[in-house]
Amino acid sequence: MARPIVSCLRLFSLLMFFGAVVSNDRLPPLQPPQQDPSYLKFMFNAIELPSEDYYDYIIVGGGTAGCPLAATLSHKYKVLVLERGGVAYGEPNLMNREGFLTTLMEADAFVSPAQAFTSEDGVPNARGRVLGGSSAINAGFYSRADPEFYHKSGVHWDLKVVNQSYEWVERAIVFRPELKNWQSAIRDGLLEAGVDPYNGFSLDHLVGTKIGGSTFDKTGKRHTAADLLRYAKPSNIKVAVYATVERVLLASSSAREGSRQSAIGVVYRDRHGRYHHAMVRKQGEVILSAGAIGSPQLLLLSGIGPRPYLSSWGIPVAHHLPHVGQYLYDNPRNGISIVTPIPLEHSLIQVVGITESGAYIEAASNVIPFTSPPHSIFIRTPSAPLYLPVATLMEKIIGPLSCGSLRLASTDVRVSPIVRFNYFQNRVDLERCVNGTRKIGDVLRSRSLKDFKFRNWFGDHDFRFVGPALPVDQSNQHQMEDFCRRTVSTIWHYHGGCVVGKVVDGDFRVLGIDGLRVVDGSAIGVSPGTNPQATILMLGRYVGLKIIRERKKIHK
Structure with a gap:
């Protein structure tokens, strides 16, 4: 019989997250650490910027898509990036693999690089609030999109440019991880459980078991979207941190079909509360890259x-667009965590098993300090934390088909909107979860994981779980569905809210508004595969190249 160990709910949730074939020699060699990143030369605290200035492109959000987009556009045009958070550089917890858990555990709603929020489903979540966005707080896994994504996303992709964009990203910030005991055991356990073939190391989406890329290098140093600003033209770009954009400025413009609204700039505030106006030049654009929460929120506030809905908030209606904030998705995560009898390395996600039924099986490991809660289960509070080696095995479903929505909690942009994801509302998602958690059971029963079991009083070996264990009878559909619903958490892969075909067109232009685009995960209504990070990084570069080519055609 497995023996559960009691732990606090929030820590358990965090523990469960350890969240053309590119050949090995095409990844960049490990570079010596730079003393100062090049972007510091053109980065400013927003208080240093003038009360009004003009640019060709204003990018709202210096995150996973915003940084590569800005770096690309700066080679031809004057660009301003407005980031509401600070800088990850110099912050040990952000910049090192070992600080991943600490960063998420210290997430709060107002000041931390990881902004905490809880959906109406009752699931704690987080969003990036730092230059580099969520690429500066995530688990670093890197894998290109499922080829099906390009057919289902509603965008007419130029796949040659897609591949060039991926490679541009990978040369700078993607590395091959080194597997140690837990990750190696998971790889072998997945193969024993029938998640085959073994694809070795690859950045492509491949059914079977593979080692993916990582944005952590061999020293454990994190590389983020902000590193892609090394490609920028310094004389053409400004990056403002602690710059909170409150709304997009719109004005009427004449068009062939009549009068239309056009984005002419943004209003933002610095840390002292002073207002600034950033305005676009002729043929310029405002581009929202504030993420699946921030971009629809800004559209509504504008x-x-x-x-x-806008009238009910007293917000003047500039353009009726009914699907803003709708079609919001989050991939549910379910799994188990165990303490182990053997030493355990620190690892975030490095190996993935992709099943034919659409489940992604991943794992991580860490050494966790367990301290007693205020109302301790112990008679006496230990004088020092107890450090336990904890290993996690989780599944994420393909899709999902269940969708939710976002609505304002306040007209203050600093207050996170109210979000509901409606996990497992669609029974197909629930069935996929059951299939995925059964596969976790198969992996746990593999010979490869026997060294992670304890010997019990009767001489048998079993796992000791942190939090819930899988149902003993995994053939029982009702019990497995109950496990999925009861243990659902997030893997931080939420997307949608400004979906292509509903809010933006195939070139990411906001429908019915000139000079305004949304380029980030909010425009994607289909999950791109194992992890969206690679796809969103590619998207920033891709759209930047497309914009440059569009304008070149206009001037011919």
């Missing part, structure tokens, strides 16, 4: 959204 008067772009469902007319009755």
Whole structure:
């Protein structure tokens, strides 16, 4: 019989997250650490910027898509990046693999690089609030999109440019991880459980078991989207941190089909509360890259959204666009965590098993300090934390098909919107979860994981779980569905809210508004595969190249 160990709910949730074939020699060699990143030369605290200035492109959000987009556009045009958070550089917890858990555990709603929020489903979540965005707080796994993604996303992709964009990213910030005991055991356990073939190391999406890329290098140093600013033209770009954009400025413009609204700039505030206006030049654009939470929120606060809803908030309606904030998805995560009888290395996600039924099986490991809660289960509170080696095995489903929505909690942009994801509302998602958790059971029963079991009083060996164990009878559909619902958590892969075909067109332009685009995960209504990070990084570069080519055609 497995023996559970009691732990606090929030820590358990965090523990469960350890969240053309590119050949090995095409990844960049490990570079010596730089004393100072090059972007510091053109980075400013927003208080240093003028009260009004003009640019060709204003990018709202210096995150996973915003940084590569800005770096690309700066080679031809004057670019301003407005990032509401600070800088990860110099912050040990952000910049090192070992600080991943600490960063998420210290997430709060107001000041931390990881902004905490809890969905109406009751699931704690987080969003990046730092230059580099969520690429500066995530688990670093890197894998290109499932080829099916390009057919289902509603975008007419130029796959040659897609591949060039991936390679541009990978040369700078992607590395091959080194597997140690837990990750090696998971790789072998997945193969024993029938998740085959073994694909070795690859950055491509491949059914079977593989080693993916990592944005942590061999020294454990994190590389983020901000590192891609090394490609920028310094004389053409400004990056403002602690710059909170409050709304997009719109004005009427004449067009062939009549009068239309056009984005002419943004209003933002610095840390002292002073207002600034950033305005676009002729043919310029405002581009929202504030993420699946921030971009739909900004559209609503700017008067772009469902007319009755905006009117109920007293927000002047600039353009009726009924699907802003709708079609919001989050991939549910379920799994188990165990303490181990043997030493355990620190590892984030390095190996993935991709099943034919659409489940992704991943794992991580860490040494966790367990301290007693205020109302301790112990008679006496230990004088020092107890350090336990903890290993995690989880599954994420393909999709999902269940979708939710976002609505304002306040007209203050600093207050996170109210979000509901409706996990497992669609029974197909629930069935996929059951299939995935059964596969976790198969891996746990593999010979490869026997060294992670304890010997019990009767001489048998079993796992000791942190939090819930899988149902003993995994053939029982009702019990497995109950496990999925009861243990659902997030893997931080939420997307949608400004979906292509509903809010933006195939070139990511906001429908019915000139000079305004949304380029980030909010425009994606289909999950790109194992992890969206690679796809969103590619997207920033891809759209930047497309914009440059569009303008070149206009001037011919």
